[in-house]
Amino acid sequence: MRLKDISKNPNLFVTQIFHNSHLQRVKSSYNPAKAGESLDLVVFRDALKISLFLIPILLLAAFAPSLSDEEFTPLENIELFKSKIKTMAETTLTIESDFIQEKHLSMLEEVLISNGYFCYKKEDKVRWEYLTPIHYLIVLNNGEFTIKDGEKVSKYDIHSNRIFREINDMILHSIQGSILENNDFTISYFENSGLYLAKLVPNKKEVREMLQTINIYFDKKDLSVSQIKMDEASGDFTSIKFINKKLNEDIPNTKFIAN
Amino acid sequence: MSVRLFPLEKRHFLIRDLAFTPILFSILLLFSACSMRLNTGFSKAYSDKAERFEVFGQDFGKVLYKTSIDVYGNHLSGLMFIKNLPADSAYRVVFLSELGMKFFDFEFPKTSEGSFKVHYCMAMLNKKMIMKTLQKDLELLLMTGFEGAKQKLKEEDSGKYRIRKYKKGSERRLYFKEISSGNISKIERNGRLFNKVEVELSDYQDNAPSRIKIKHSNMKLYLELSKVKAIE
Numbered sequence: 114m115r116l117k118d119i120s121k122n123p124n125l126f127v128t129q130i131f132h133n134s135h136l137q138r139v140k141s142s143y144n145p146a147k148a149g150e151s152l153d154l155v156v157f158r159d160a161l162k163i164s165l166f167l168i169p170i171l172l173l174a175a176f177a178p179s180l181s182d183e184e185f186t187p188l189e190n191i192e193l194f195k196s197k198i199k200t201m202a203e204t205t206l207t208i209e210s211d212f213i214q215e216k217h218l219s220m221l222e223e224v225l226i227s228n229g230y231f232c233y234k235k236e237d238k239v240r241w242e243y244l245t246p247i248h249y250l251i252v253l254n255n256g257e258f259t260i261k262d263g264e265k266v267s268k269y270d271i272h273s274n275r276i277f278r279e280i281n282d283m284i285l286h287s288i289q290g291s292i293l294e295n296n297d298f299t300i301s302y303f304e305n306s307g308l309y310l311a312k313l314v315p316n317k318k319e320v321r322e323m324l325q326t327i328n329i330y331f332d333k334k335d336l337s338v339s340q341i342k343m344d345e346a347s348g349d350f351t352s353i354k355f356i357n358k359k360l361n362e363d364i365p366n367t368k369f370i371a372n
Numbered sequence: 373m374s375v376r377l378f379p380l381e382k383r384h385f386l387i388r389d390l391a392f393t394p395i396l397f398s399i400l401l402l403f404s405a406c407s408m409r410l411n412t413g414f415s416k417a418y419s420d421k422a423e424r425f426e427v428f429g430q431d432f433g434k435v436l437y438k439t440s441i442d443v444y445g446n447h448l449s450g451l452m453f454i455k456n457l458p459a460d461s462a463y464r465v466v467f468l469s470e471l472g473m474k475f476f477d478f479e480f481p482k483t484s485e486g487s488f489k490v491h492y493c494m495a496m497l498n499k500k501m502i503m504k505t506l507q508k509d510l511e512l513l514l515m516t517g518f519e520g521a522k523q524k525l526k527e528e529d530s531g532k533y534r535i536r537k538y539k540k541g542s543e544r545r546l547y548f549k550e551i552s553s554g555n556i557s558k559i560e561r562n563g564r565l566f567n568k569v570e571v572e573l574s575d576y577q578d579n580a581p582s583r584i585k586i587k588h589s590n591m592k593l594y595l596e597l598s599k600v601k602a603i604e
Contacts, residue, residue, distance in 0.1 A: 214472060216468060216472045218453070218466060218477075220491070221453075221455055221464055221466070223434070223453070223455070225436065225451070225453065225468070227470075227472075243470055246436065246438075246600040247438045247451070247470070247600055249449075249470040262440070262449050262470075263438075263440075319495055322494075322495050323473065323494060323495075343472070345474065345492075347474075347477070347491070347492055349474065351471075351472035351473075
């Protein structure tokens with residue numbers, strides 16, 4: 114891409130750079146009618162789906178112990194596990210939890226830690242909020258997708274935006290317990306005495322370049338998610354642990370307003 | 373049905389505008405020459421070459437910035453982590469989204485013996501133009517990638533700033549250091565015609581500026597970094 118190309122069409126640069134911006138896209142003049150036609154947006158959607166994959170997974174989360182280091186063996190009765198997950202998801206009306214996100218930069222021997230708050234209310238309300246070291250908020254509520262970055266608030270209507278509609282559908286599928294049927298991943302299942310482990314490997318090569326595997330650890334006692342670990346090819350990884358969880362307690366609708 | 377892009381009278385305006393282009397261009401050049409002259413009111417030379425003149429101090433270890441990029445009316449954000457690696461004589465810069473997804477991981481050598489390394493770059497971001505822009509902007513901050521440049525030391529007539537000018541090929545870098553605070557508060561990079569980058573730096577703490585703004589004149593690209601915290 115040359116400079117004169119950019120001067121003719123500034124969007125060239127925008128679309129190139131936005132290939133990697135999976136969540137932070139805020140486009141005031143965004144035209145949802147063209148979303149289905151743009152290759153850039155399709156790529157953007159894929160990246161967004163990966164990033165938000167953790168949100169549907171979290172809808173299954175409840176009380177969980179800390180992750181065990183005990184060795185895992187392949188799970189024999191996968192269908193039984195899946196049906197248990199589905200039943201658990203169907204009976205979950207609300208979830209509230211704090212979370213600790215750790216980004217491990219292996220070569221630099223650094224761990225960047227973020228803390229936050231997450232809540233869900235059936236059918237379509239989610240709040241995913243980083244509190245430290247910076248404030249960053251994502252809210253899904255009744256077909257509206259809101260991102261609050263500092264003082265900047267951006268809203269998307271999922272009914273007129275195909276990308277966000279797909280994300281919304283993923284969330285609904287997860288509530289119905291069908292997230293583990295997702296065709297975008299090859300999933301293998303393992304267990305030890307206290308945990309189930311679902312190992313998701315992305316089917317698309319370009320996605321694998323970003324994320325090699327997503328490991329989801331379920332507590333055997335109540336089938337809640339205790340931890341998610343996302344591995345990158347470089348050896349770096351992101352882990353999210355859940356603490357102070359509350360299940361099926363009333364959450365006011367005001368929690369699902371970006372403020 | 374035929375559609376006329378411009379009404380007839382508008383087209384006349386276009387032709388007339390074109391005729392004036394060389395004149396306008398000359399006036400623009402004149403003004404830019406004047407502004408350059410105003411900007412470089414540094415006639416006093418000084419010779420203290422050993423004076424510390426750096427954005428990130430010698431004792432700088434690592435820092436985390438909340439980073440936002442506004443490009444052609446769009447906004448994206450994340451966290452930028454900068455670490456000094458004295459053993460490798462290099463800086464490492466990692467840019468992540470808030471959700472932990474890595475955009476890039478670059479290594480900038482401090483000497484001409486090393487070379488710029490891309491440890492990771494998201495495939496979709498891995499475009500020559502973008503990479504070069506990011507590399508150049510970060511090199512400007514880290515004061516690297518300019519080995520062998522000709523150097524001039526000047527002091528502003530009012531005595532407020534000391535300036536170091538570096539020239540290498542068609543590229544010039546100017547670092548403005550506030551004499552009162554001892555910190556670099558402004559950087560300029562001038563490339564080929566109209567290719568100019570301005571950097572503002574402020575609120576120095578723990579050997580690093582807390583706020584950094586990078587503005588490009590030839591593209592609608594604006595970066596803003598604000599320090600989150602000094603990492604232990």
